[in-house]
Amino acid sequence: MxxxxxxxxxxxxxxxxxxxxxxxxxxxxxxxxxxxxxxxxxxxxxxxxxxxxxxxxxxxxxxxxxxxxxxxxxxxxxxxxxxxxxxxxxxxxxxxxxxxxxxxxxxxxxxxxxxxxxxxxxxxxxxxxxxxxxxxxxxxxxxxxxxxxxxxxxxxxxxxxxxxxxxxxxxxxxxxxxxxxxxxxxxxxxxxxxxxxxxxxxxxxxxxxxxxxxxxxxxxxxxVMYLGALVEWGPTQTVFDRPRHPYTQALLASAPHPDPDHPPPGDVIRGEIGSALSPPAGCRFHPRCPHAFAPCDRAEPATTDTGQGAWARCHLLDAGAPAPVRRGEPARAGAAGRPA
Amino acid sequence: MTDADAPALAVEDLVMELHLRRGVLRPVDGVSFEVGAGETLGIVGESGSGKSMTCLSILRLLPKPAGRIARGSVRVGGVDLTQLSERELARDWRGRRLSMVTQDPMTSLNPVFTIGDQVGSPLRHHRITRTLRETRARAAAALGRVRIPSPERRLDEYPHQFSGGMRQRAVSAMAIACEPQVMIADEPTSNLDVTIQVKMIELYREIQKETGVAIVLITHDMGVAASICDRVAVMYAGRIVEQGPSRAIFRRPAHPYTQALLDSIPRLGARRKRLFALGGQPPDLLDLPRGCRFAARCPKRMARCDEAYPPEFKLPDGHVSACWLSESEAVHAA
Amino acid sequence: MAVEADLAPADTAAPRPRRRWRLPSAGVPWFSGLILLLLVVCAIGGDALTPWNPAALDLRANFQPPVWAEGGSWAHPLGTDNLGRDILSRIVAGARVSLVVSLWAIVLSGGIGSLAGMVAGYFGGWADVLIMRLVDIQMSIPPLALALILAAVLEPGLETVVIVIVVTYWTWYARIVRGEILSLKERDYVALAKVAGVGSATIFHRHLAPNILNTMLVLATLQIGQVIIFEASLSFLGLGIQSPAISWGLMLADARAYLTNAWWAITMPGVAIMLVCLSSNLFGDWLRDVLDPRRKQL
Structure with a gap:
């Protein structure tokens, strides 16, 4: 290095x-x-x-x-x-x-x-x-x-x-x-x-x-950074092709494509970026996250190896629950499934 | 007063001149386009291409004292705005039938007045509402229309109590409060983050569906243009070089400038391949070539390009390109 | 110049459209430049230029009106005062005091104030708090009260006038220079210089000082008028220049008693003060426009 x-x-x-x-x-x-x-x-x-x-x-x-x-x-x-x-x-x-x-x-x-x-x-x-x-x-x-x-x-x-x-x-x-x-x-x-x-x-x-x-x-x-912290990182191809963190997925879904035939950008996450003066407890992204569930507002998520050299910090990945959202699939709320 | 069959906005051969000490330049040099009710026209181009000046010329908000409309007409519902007096324009048109959203939501809102005051001000100015109660009701309705939750309560808040995205919504509420026929949006999302930008794009689509307002959207972002516009006009050095339905422009760009713009932007999903880089700079508006203004940078330049500015050729898929290369494919000269 | 044409920026507007279409400012201010030049010539020439000895009494010729008034003559173009002294000669002689006072006052207050402002702006922290509170305190003392006190402690005279003016005006420079430094040190080129390992002293003299120089020059020019009025006020009150030295303010004070029968004796030095102030303001405004580097982009 x-x-x-x-x-x-x-x-x-x-x-x-x-x-x-x-x-x-x-x-x-x-x-x-x-x-x-x-x-x-x-x-x-x-x-x-x-x-x-x-x-x-x-x-x-x-x-x-x-x-x-x-x-x-x-x-x-x-x-x-x-x-x-x-x-x-x-x-x-x-x-x-x-x-x-x-x-x-x-x-x-x-x-x-x-x-x-x-x-x-x-x-x-x-x-x-x-x-x-x-x-x-x-x-x-x-x-x-x-x-x-x-x-x-x-x-x-x-x-x-x-x-x-x-x-x-x-x-x-x-x-x-x-x-x-x-x-x-x-x-x-x-x-x-x-x-x-x-x-x-x-x-x-x-x-x-x-x-x-x-x-x-x-x-x-x-x-990928959100409110001061890295939420997902790794080889660019892996991160962009198999985004595992809901924020990365949301960013990718929001970007408009210079192609009228491409599905229009999807409005996936609610609200706006939180205040860095008093960052939310637990996972910083949870107030906007479409998949937020029980542990998200309490515990900080651990760093999980998501394969192919990439890492992410998300409770969904701790639970090992959802299938990764692949490029091309609509990354809308619900597509990745909310763990019970 | 207005002609029902006419397009919401028709600009024809508009020329705007700036008289500077260095000489006279034409940031807008013979621009023509039409926008129908419920339709969105995107004007794309780089800085200095004249896209913002075109909008200011439509509203006749010219830099003083240097700017003047030298030629052409701007018809809104059939009425030629260039023939109206400044007083008529201010009383009946600007902010009422013709409204504008600018790039910076921070400077579009005055920090010392409440959101309700500011959204209500065009209503009062144009005497659409007579009483305070009526103004508040209409202002709240406008805020509701831009999806600001509990609008009645937020009328009495000040701009600093609104987040960035909410402020941009409030500015849009001001623009649609008087139910205009035409809304001109100058880079309305350029300062916004993508997750907020996507919400604004959706909002504009919804507002348009509900009110049938014709939108002219100025942007340098090809992605935004592609996801919101029905038709697109590409400007270069004061002129529209290509215009037509979005799909035709983005899928089959005919003008080498449009092609270069589309090839020079990185796209999501496209692997690390070299970008096409256009060399050189746009021409100096005070020292324009006789022929095509793009010729000096054009990868497909021909001898003919330097001789005469190409006319607009109408292509089979309905779009128009001002390039000699399009001549052979043209249905007939437009 | 071929290269320059080749490099001519056509998209200069890109991120900074402000001032883009601003019309070039008015041309060189000949009138104010000429008045200021005249001031300098009079100050240097002094007695050599005056038609009469400015201090010479001629009681037989007192209260002569100016040449264009009834009873006036070319012998005393602007008339004479109560002691028969030639007003034109006294105005020319008084220019020296005005200029000397303003130069000293400006150099000293500019030097002290700018230094304080730079230190406060660049280093911040306690230095900033200390200097700026001092400025606040200074600015809350009425200048005339300060002058009275100082004149009582020191002897009235040219030095006292300069000291009073410096004590009053250094705060201007301190505040404005501090503001400039605060904005300049956030410029990317300052950060880049730090990234390259450039030391504080070099950053100061290469990146900060030259950009402040213009501000100081403009401020100084604008201040000439202020200082001349201040000197006149002090001398008028008897706290400044003392007879037999000649100053415009003193001329006003002497002529005050004869306002009703000899209007010119008080008007002429008054006009001189006004012309110089007006010129220094106009010239300062012009200088500010000319030195603005953004103007060159047009």
Whole structure:
């Protein structure tokens, strides 16, 4: 494993004044996963599920409340300063908004070379060469280095952000919704570019996304998050073909298909995502779950091996009851059967 | 006042211009479409394609002072809105026969007024209801219609007491309170999570079934368009390049731009295969080519494409494509 | 430029449609620029530019009206005051005090306030609480009461005026700069710099400071007018500049007694103050528009 999350927990204090605290947001609860070189792990979920907080924890932009980030077998979450040099030069990021991720007052060459100048004491000429290389990889002309970010379109800016991330020749990239601010036709360009880069340089990717089709297309492993916790994870094909957790099933059933002949998306689950300030007791998903039964509002479900390398946390699976809902079958309530 | 046989909304050769210091550009450049009662037309396209500007032009909510309608007509039930005065439009049309739902439910609701006040305001403004009691009853009915439980009680609540999905429902209730003939929805689900989005899609279908309202849905999401629209129009650089029944557009797209859009989106169930990536950028509206506006990015470009903008060709399955490639298949030039 | 044309963004609008169709702002403000330039020239030139010695008394020629009024002459274009001093000369000479006071006041209050604001915004926590409570306390003291106290403790004069103004106005900068920093430090490029291992000091001078500079420049320009009025008020009340030094506020105070028979003696310095304030506001507004990087996207 190149980059690992081990039992990450992040809670934020909210409200209150200086001396008292009003409550805690349980943003991330016991999240673990690992990424191999050359592979992509995707975290998917709806807004407020904590996936972006996980990205920030993995980049050491936030300090975990408990658990640790492990890089090359070494815990890095407690480190600071010089001890982090290796991590800081080998794990880079691309964020969602290509407007906010480039400083409007710096030229593109300066933006791309910023990470280089921190880590390598290289000459100006060397740095310029590396900038040219990085720009070439992302398909921008060298002359781009002399321009300012506002002279580029959204898609081009995202290319610049990728070039910047690549300048240090990193081993892993954290991609936080890298295409969701872009136009449809530009998204494909960026996704293909990221795939090519991964193939060429053997990078490990952690991608944060809400678009299920994109995740299925792009990732090798997928983790589905709900209210701060992973509810189901494993190889992407297994998770998407044989979703075992009712939330994963609901997400898949809700996604609209660009095909009028496909059965329209099904409204499977009730209500909206709960509050991370006071997550529901027992299984976090039970207030919305179409299959909720006796133990769901009391006990947290255990982690169950669902086969083919996938895992899920659901009381239905503890009981060993229902047959998996396969793709194509309507995943409506009742189809999976409610255990007696 | 209105003609019963006319389509709910008919837009013909609509041209909207923006007069900027850099020059005059046409975000909407000769757009024509019709939407019948009980029908949903999807307008899909990327940012800058003119889809939102088309809607604002229909309602004549143009950026001031730069925007103006240069040509064309917008008929609602046979009445040409472009010929009406601003006062008439505001009094009898906007928010009454023609309503709008926007993308952001947070900014569409004023946090200092109750939901009841806001859903009731178009009713009072258009003098549909005279008394407070009547307004409240109608507002509650509208909230009930968008499936907000116990609407009478929730009339007196404020927007912050509503969840995100409920707020979007309340905005839709405002839009249908006056029982409009046409509802324009600009990316109404784009900011919503999929499990909420699916509820809104279902809601729009139900509202349409109950009220027969004609819906114009603006979206960039091909999935949403496919699951809700009867017909679809694809816009590129200010023009509709292809339009027709949903099935024809999604199953047999004739215009290379539509084909590229459909090939470039990842689909559930399709294994890791390379996406088709369209190169380049949409053209600068101030510096448009003489011929087809898509030609520069088109994988099937021919010499002819640069010479003249293709007319609309009507294809056998009833859809229309503005591409020279469609000429041979065309039934007759539309 | 060929490359630039090739890269010309056509879909710039993508995620940020705000201000997309905004019309370019009005052109360069010649009028206000000229007035401010004139102020600077007068302040530097000082006595060398004045037709008369601004302090010279000529009791025979007192209360001469301006040239366009009945009985006025070109000898004293803006008339003379009760002691026969040439008003035009005194306005030109007073420009120096106005400019010196505003420059010092702005540099000092801007420096202290911005530093406090940056520390409060960037580090947060106790530093933030401490500085911002200090700002709150400061802002709840009426500036004139503060001036009275300070003038009583210190000697009235140019330094006192500057101190009073700095103590009053540093809070502006502190509040605004803190707000800017709070929003800037949430920008993704700051997070990315941290991800790349860039240190706090570099983040500060490369990513934060340049983005605040514009705000400070605009604030400073807008403040010129405020400071000049404040200086005039203090001098008018006798807490500021003392005779025989010349200041516009002092001219107003001297002329107050003769308001009924020599309106020009109080009007002329008043007009000078008004013109400079108006110009600094107009110029500041224009500067804000020009320095907004979003404007360049259009």
């Amino acid at each position: 190149l980059l690992e999350a081990r039992h990450l927990v992040k809670r934020f204090d909210v409200g209150g004044g200086l001396f008292r605290r009003a409550g805690q947001v349980h943003a991330v609860e016991d999240v673990s996963f690992g990424i191999e070189p050359g592979r992509t792990f995707a975290l998917v979920g709806e807004s407020g599920c904590g996936k972006t907080t996980v990205a920030k924890l993995m980049l050491l932009l936030e300090r975990p409340t408990a658990g640790e980030v492990v890089y090359r077998g070494r815990a890095v979450s407690g480190l600071s300063g010089g001890a982090l040099t290796e991590f800081r030069s080998e794990v880079q990021a691309v964020f969602q908004d290509p407007y906010s991720s480039l400083n409007p007052r710096l030229r593109v060459g300066r933006i791309v070379s910023e990470p280089l100048l921190v880590h390598n004491r290289m000459s100006g000429a060397e740095a310029r060469k590396r900038v040219d290389e990085a720009l070439e990889v992302v398909g921008l002309p060298r002359a781009a280095a002399k321009l300012y970010p506002h002279e580029f379109s959204g898609g081009q800016r995202q290319r610049i952000a990728i070039a910047r991330a690549l300048a240090l020749r990193p081993k892993a990239l954290v991609l936080d919704e890298p295409t969701s601010a872009l136009d449809v036709s530009i998204r494909a360009q960026i996704l293909n570019l990221l795939s090519d880069i991964q193939e060429e340089f053997g990078l490990a990717y952690l991608i944060i996304a809400h678009d299920l089709a994109l995740v299925e297309h792009f990732s090798h492993e997928t983790g």
